[in-house]
Amino acid sequence: MPKDTFFHLSQVKRQLIENVAIEEFADNSLQSASVNAIVNNAGIAKGSFYQYFENLEDLYKHILKLVKDRKLELISTLPLPANNLDTFRYLQRLLQIEIAFELKYPRLSRVERRYNFENPVNSSIDPETGQRLSGDGRFHAFLSQGVLHDDIATWVDTDLAAYVLGVVSQWFSPYLLERMGQDSGKPVEFNLDVSHDPHVQDLLQNLMDILMAGIARDPQIRKDFYSK
Amino acid sequence: MPKDTFFHLSQVKRQLIENVAIEEFADNSLQSASVNAIVNNAGIAKGSFYQYFENLEDLYKHILKLVKDRKLELISTLPLPANNLDTFRYLQRLLQIEIAFELKYPRLSRVERRYNFENPVNSSIDPETGQRLSGDGRFHAFLSQGVLHDDIATWVDTDLAAYVLGVVSQWFSPYLLERMGQDSGKPVEFNLDVSHDPHVQDLLQNLMDILMAGIARDPQIRKDFYSK
DNA sequence: CCTCTATATGACCGAATGGTCATATTATAT
């Protein structure tokens, strides 16, 4: 954790350092990031850096906490849907959160993706239930609820599906950001209203359809009537 | 390109150096990889390294070429399916190639994924047709063929679908590798027959079904009869 | 004004980096 001194700093100075660090960690892993680069870009003395942080990893962990905090903060601002979300509205919301985060904090998103790349949690065995748990559990929860509500086909391998959904949710938002820029010919405003922009909703809906209905025109009509 | 001297080396020595480099680039980006680490692990003198390569990037490009070559070589060994592949058998083959490559060269696969991460090609505009082209074009080709053969639903956004398929194909194989190891409790043999192993085929088929049919139990029956 | 504490600074350190080069060793040809 950063030292007290860092938190005593004025907000502008603290945010300056944070933003410089975000830039560094967006383009570099912890291994290739450089303390010297950060102090130079932030315009502070090397000695100051070590008055604020134990070392580079200390700062890195702080930035990762920023990711977490800002995402939670952002979630709380997104319009809370009806109390009883139907299964796929819940999935849509999970994707929408990632999109909103990407649009508002593209560089922080990149830091997060880089972290996930360097520290992959493909899957692990839940010590209690003995069940496999891919990713952070959000999609397992979604799928469990879905199966319970009879919304998810029974033949779906839920762990595999959770993994695929995790991968897609992680990589869909940068695609969307770039595509929106190309489609409209102008850069995307960072504070775009994700929940209502028609272009975002169109693409998100198409992704939802692909996930829900698949891409085949005539898919063996619902896997032989949900057999197996 | 590596210097002639490198290609004059005995096969064992050349492969030793290549393998050490693959290890290095599997765990490090070009920025964080170290010449010193490589020469130490390979047991060669620093001076020798620079008799073989211009610099680290020179070696890196050589390894990337190895990725390409070995993948092509592997494709040629995979049983060539019937001349007229139906749409989804073609997709299945594309996925199978990635799986086989992952199983045979897991570290090289990692090098490739790392490269793709550092040099993302989300999408670009084809200068000729003006069409968007996500990824390397393989999945665009697949989808075009699919639409032509009336196998892909008309409402699918093909560029989005191509991107999603690219992401999934890139990340499915490491998941499969890890899961197979966990499911069976023992490490996966590197020369496992991908095309026939039942466990691989089960999981691959489930992924295919998810992509083709979606995960919803009752998806608005084929998107309102393929409307739009 | 003086005192004490918190913050800021950059010269400095040893270690590690990528890269060079004169020299030594080996292989090849005559």
Add this chain to the structure above:
DNA sequence: ATATAATATGACCATTCGGTCATATAGAGG
């Protein structure tokens, strides 16, 4: 055996790295 070319080597270099520390500056309380 001798000469020539190809390869191997590690000491060496300038630069950069993460990290330290004595000193300087600023602020707060009196």
